[in-house]
Amino acid sequence: MYKYLKQHLFSVGCACLLLLTNSFLQVLAATKMANLANALIAKNINLFGQLLMLIFLLWFISFIISFFESYIEESATQDILTDIRNDIATALTEMPESDFQNNPVDYYESYLQNDVNLIQREGVNTFFRIVRFSGNAIFALIALYLYSPILFITAIFLVVLIVLVPRLCKKYLSNGVEEISKANEKFLKYTSSGLHGYETLFVFNALSEIKKLVDTGSSILKKANVHNAIRRSIVDIITSVVNIGSQLIILGITGFLHFKGVLSAGAILSTAELATKVFDSAGIINRYLAQLLSTSGIFAKFSKLKNLVIPDKQKFDLASFPMQFKTLEFRDVSFSYPGSRTTILSHFSYAFTRDNFYKLNGDSGRGKSTLLKLATGQLKPNSGEILLNGININQIPQKVINELIIYLPQKVTIFPYSINYNISLGRKVNLEKLASIKEKFGIDDSWQYNSLSGGQKRRVALARLIDSTNKLVLLDESFSSIDLKSSQDLLQMFLKDCKTIILVSHRNNEIGDFPVKNLTLK
Template sequence: MKKYLGLHKREVGIIITLLAVTELFTVLGSVINARILNSLVAMKIRLFSFNVGLFLVNWAIIVAIRYLETIYQERVIQNMDTAIRSDVVGMLLKSNYSTYNSKDTNTYESWVNNDIQTINEQGFRSLFVVIDGLLGTFFALIVLFTFHWSLAIMAIAFSLVILTSPRFFNGQLEKQTTAFTHENERFVEQTGDFLSVFNLLYTFNALRLLLRKITQASQKLGDAFVNRSRVQAKIAATGFLGNVISQILLTGLTGFLVIDRLVSVGTINAVSSLSGNIFNNLGNMSNYLGMIRGTRPIFSKYGIEDRLIDQSNIKAKKLSGGELSESQTDKLIKLTDVSFGYEPKKPIFAQVSVSFKAGKKYLILGQSGSGKSTLLKVVAGYLLPESGTVLFKGRNLKLIDPEDLHRQLLYLDQKPQMISASVRENLNLGAHYSDEQLIKSLKYVELVKDERAGMVLLNTNLRDNQGLSGGQLQRLALARGILRRPKIILLDEGTSAVDHKTAVDIERLLLQDSALTLIMVSHTPHQETVGMFDQQINFDDLIKKQ
């Protein structure tokens, strides 16, 4: 948290200044309050009226400053939230395909949403409350000292007791906060999974399962929340008890000082107000300090994940094969004894050796679920083989920068992904193609027939892939890829959802491009285009399962 406060130190400084001015006027109000009582006891009506008016003006100033500070503080906190989210996303940008997909996307959503909200409420807001309380306590102690030194000494002693007592609960709070954040991740993941299969449950009249599963997940999250709140309640109760005892004793001491004529009667009013400020602040501060410490596990989690990603990237760059010879460079892509499995000692395929030449067209045939898609992901560099080597233009694929590889090689998944934005933005994805280029790619995959229809489609907004059919989304994904003019396309059932005629037309266009290297996976090839491939590879013959 220190990092983000440091990045916004100027803005934080302004907030602290506004808080200091507010607390200064608050303490001044207590002094004026004492003068009001003193003037009333002395029966000085004009002085009494003046002090009452001054008291009203003082609080009007406090309200105005507090209003400005609240708005400004919210803006600064949101800026710091954005900075944390940027760092978390930046950390994820360093991930390779395997590392990123080792967790559910709902977990990442929890990182940039729920965790940030926790840091926001328990961290930044609590910190500013603590600073506000410390400033108020500091100014109040100074005023108490001006009344009588014994009042300040007693207040300082009680303050130290109230501040140190919650430390006994630090270990419990961190433990319960860690458990809560993990349970929160599981809740988001489980609810996301079940809400995503609503149609399935609807079809089988099993919607009650959705209610039962989400209720169970909610109860577990609720238990974790209660466990954390139980520790926070202990901290708050300790602070409240110290608060009450301290105020009573300090007011009692003031009474004795009044009896001994060491302070004026009005001092009782001021001390009552000031002790309330001090010990209410410190009593609540114990809880707020506990909440601030409770954010440590979240930042620790971010740090651990960042190190794991770095370690994974370092591991990915290590060579698994020997030196490359010149004779290996005659193949565009060459796999030698490649094995891969998502679980240790459970390979999906083993010792696969195959080569692909530039400009050639390859059709890999096999049953659904046999591992063809996984092989393409290994060729694309998304997945790292457990053993063996994958060479791209004679270089080990592990040593090639992913961005450089993606500029030459395009992998098209059988389940196309779109962002919630216009078709134009989905085609560009941060690049800047002209509408003419975009429409040309749409016409290439037969999504539109003319420029007018193209403009309408470009302005169409996609939300959760709604508005276009599965076949249209596949063609849109293909148009997005062709737009970038890749030299190599890995097509994973890329026309499976497209109508037969359009699928054949698209495949013919790709197969007739002599400069393009095409590796296409299919378990239902179209007879009209099968003969146009340079080589057909039976996946069952290619792999050697262990």
């Protein structure tokens, strides 16, 4: 976490400075308690009233500083969390697609939500609390030294004793936080499967299973959080016993020094308050430090994610590679999904060439969609090789592959932005061209991303093929949810701009009279 604190050093430093200033003012107010008690004993009402006003003023200034500190601290915290999320998102974009598909989407959502929330609660917020209570302890120790070096030395010894506890309990508490992180992932897996499967459960009159799935996930969360609470309670009990004992020792020494005539009677009020600040702060720092250290497990998870990067293909000679599609050749390719005994493709060989329209035929599960994903490098063959423009696809950077081959999957994802964004996907597109594309695909400017029908979503997805010239376009049931006449018209428009298409469709009459090369997978 040091990396992120360093990135926002100025705002973090300002928040820390205000926290320390607050601690100084509060300790200063505590030291005035001795003078207040002595004025009371001496029956000096004027001095007593002045000291009361001074103590109130010190606390009032402290409250004002707290207001500004809270704002700066929260701003710095949110900036840090944004950086962490950006780093996770960057790691996800740099992962090989095959590795990304090894886990459900909920797994990565847990990184961005649950784990980042844990970092905020157990890490960033805890860091600022440590700074605050460290200031309390340091200034209180200085004040104790000014009263008596004996009080200072005794307090230092007892503080060291308290601080040793989190070192001994680091692994114990870290395991608890890791259990919660894993429980959150399982909770999302159960609840998400129920919500995503709503339609299936509805059809079979089994919607009550959603409640069962949520209950199962909740039970897992409860178990992990209860176990973690028990761990923290055990550590808290140990530190609390040491804390209370330490405060009583300081009070005992203060009383002894008063009987010896070294300290005034009123000093016991200040030393009691200072001892409370020192040992309460040490106990709190003890707990917070253990919490802060426990986030190391979460950052270790992030590090593993960052290590899953797409292999660097620096040796690829981009200058000599033709940046327009010519051929896609499968040579003796076989493929089966991990853990499956079924072979989807077996010794498949075929060459797709430029300026041809292909239609993949075959029963469901015969590998039509799989073949398209192999073509884009999303899947890797178990044996054989795939050549793009005569070069093994494994040697070509993924960005280059995506420049030559555009794959439109069956599932259409609509993002919570404008229709223009959902077409351009952040790419720089001339507004006139964008308007022309929307007109071509019958997309109205009044459409809202959150109220699109199935057919409208398909039109938006097809419109994303902004520039298909000199590219191979893979259409996987891309005209489903669109009526037959409209799909034929859209396909006709496609063939005007794009000369090379591989289409998967279960509607044979969707092709109409278009010249097509049929390829049947058996």
